[in-house]
Amino acid sequence: MGLGSDMYRQQILDHYKNPRNYGKLEDPTFTHIGENPMCGDEIRMDVKLDDDEETIEQVAFSGDGCAISQASASMLSSKLRGKTVDELLEMDRDDVIDMLGVDISPMRVKCAVLAEKVAQDGAEIYQGDLDVDKTTTEDD
8 A cells, every 4th residue: 555545544544533524503404414324334414405406505414433534424424515415426436535545345335335325315215216224234
């Protein structure tokens, strides 16, 4: 691994130890929770949309889990601001892995994508396209 990988590892550790946007929003447009039972990760994502009901104005997350899941939620919460709901729904696991900047082992991919899946499912529930109480990475 080169110097770049070390930089990204440091970034992941920084987001894990000093998470951005950690907590709950006062009046979210939608909230959703999810878990990765294999690792014990749990994440709640709160999303507030702008008045246009399409643009993401604020994102907050809370929960517990491994460094990868928590860092991913922290990074994603910052990245989603200003994006549209459609842009959120178009994201895939490669977008999250690219955001993290390090190779993720197959066992850790579910940790990395949990926040993305929770936010996407929350958006689909809000739009009336999905009906689940909790997202799980068990079936991925």
